[in-house]
Amino acid sequence: MNLLSLNCLGLGNPDTVNALRTLVRREAPAMNFLCETKLCGRDMRRVRERLGEYNGIEVDRVGRSGGLTFLWKKEVDCNFVSTSVHHVDCHIREREKEWRITGFYGWSAVSDRHLSWELLRLLHHQSAHPWVCIGNFNEIFYFTEMKGGSRAQWQMNNFQSAIDDCGLRDVPWEGYKFTFDNGQSGDANRQCRLDRALCTETWLDLFPYARLFHLDREWSDHAPLRLAFDRREIGSKTRSRFRFEQIWVGEEGCEEAIIRGVEKGQEDLVDSLRACGKELFAWKKTSIGKISRSLELKRKQFARLNEGDRTERSVQKQRKLIAEIASLYRQEEQYWRQRSRALWLRDGDLRVGEEEVSTVAVDYFKGLFTSAEPSNFEAVLEGIEGRVTARMNHVLQAELKRKLLKL
Structure with missing residues (x-):
């Protein structure tokens, strides 16, 4: 299982939605936390439909900013707990594990930053479950987490104090140190680590191999975060993941690639699937x-x-x-x-309308309950053992008497 977290910087642009969909396809997350979508719930649900088969919770934007969404695959046992314009809190059940995840979006204005830490402490007191909190906190721990610009020590102290009060710590991470870049050049450039995943020791006990990957920043000024929960999901941040696309079936060479894979795998199913994947991957790179x-x-x-x-x-x-x-x-x-x-x-269009469905149903049951007037029953019944004795048959065929009707 893994989770993708991103400050989107708005999803109102079709190019941005295309880029997000490509990112989701590439990383194949079981869960997504998206902040600063700048969308109302209705528009975000349309975006969600383009990302794949996800359930979700949407928090509307406020004015022209904000907007959150938390998405999870249908097979994930996720129970929504609470939301605000700055968080989404859920409980997750996975086999024998039960834990808690919060998507967090901190206040951007320095004068309001104390509200972030008050919210974090409030969330801490609401549940004793193992807890991981991920998102854009809009603050750093140390001066070493920034490049360019300046920051007051008391801002970082307040963040550290809140983290200590909540018993949280950084999830071990990999990638480029800074997750935010203002896109300016020279002395005007600002880079810092605003996005992170924090967890309790009890959560890390459940997922001792958990790692947070800072992925490459593209359209947003924030880098996407990929939280991998176990060793199966841990690998190079640039590792390519093969996914079969149904639409390839109609492309020239796809069938031949599958046949080559099956032949290489011989009679072993696992080897055949692995070989098919390699053949399709090579075919995709050269043909598609x-x-x-x-x-x-x-x-x-x-x-x-x-x-x-x-x-x-x-x-x-x-x-x-x-x-x-x-x-x-x-x-x-x-x-x-x-x-x-x-x-x-x-x-052709394979969809069937209600009228066609009704016609098919009527024709089926009409044929099922209409006699075809068969004959030659003796040949069919010859091998079936009789259950009605001669005496029972005599009684059944006897003339009905009036006194029996009175009974």
Whole structure:
């Protein structure tokens, strides 16, 4: 199981939604916490439908800012507890484990930052379950968690005090140190670690191999966070995950790749599936992936620019890459839409209306209960042992007497 957390910087732009959908497909999280969606609940539900089969809780934006959503796969046993414009709190049951997760979005204004810590303490007192809290806290622990700009010591002290009061600690993490970048160059550039996952010792006892990965920042000024709960989900942050797409079935070469995989796997099912995956992955890279390869290349270029100092040239190059990546996302979306339309025109609309369903049902039951007037019963009944004796048959065939009717 894993979880994806991201400060979206708004989801009203179709390019941003396409980028988010690609990220969710790539990381395949069981749960998602998204803050600063800048959407009302109705619009966020439309976005959710594009991300896959998730249940969810939406918190409306306030004015033109804010907006939260917490999504979980249908197989996850998630029970909603509470929400506000700054948090979503849920209980999770997994086999014999029961624990708690909170998506947190701290107040951005320094004058309101104390409200974040009051909320954190309030949430702490509401449950004794093992607890993990993830999101954008809009504050740092130490001066070493920032690059550029200045910060008052008392701000960090207040954050540390709240964390101590709640018995929380950092989940071990990997990746580029700073999760926020204001996108400016030179002395105006500000980078800091505003996004993190905090947990209690009891939660870490449940998930001793848990790791938080700072993923590469793309369209947002915040980096996505991927929280991996166990060793199966822990790997390189750039590791590619193979996922079969149903629409590939109509593409030239897909069937041949599957056949090659089955033949290589011989009679062992696991080996066949593994071999099929390798063959399909190789086929995808050479046959399907012109746009995908361009996306991968530009994402790697962008990732290299994400770390280190910001010059005017590097910032301009980043902005150019963001526009190019968004364009490629649009091309990819358009390609698959056209492909889906072509398959629909070829194979027809498989949906059936209510009238057709009714006709099929009537015809079925009509045929089921209408006699076909069969004959030659003796041949069929010959091998069936009789249960009605000759005496019983005599009684049944006897003439009905009036006195029996009176009884």
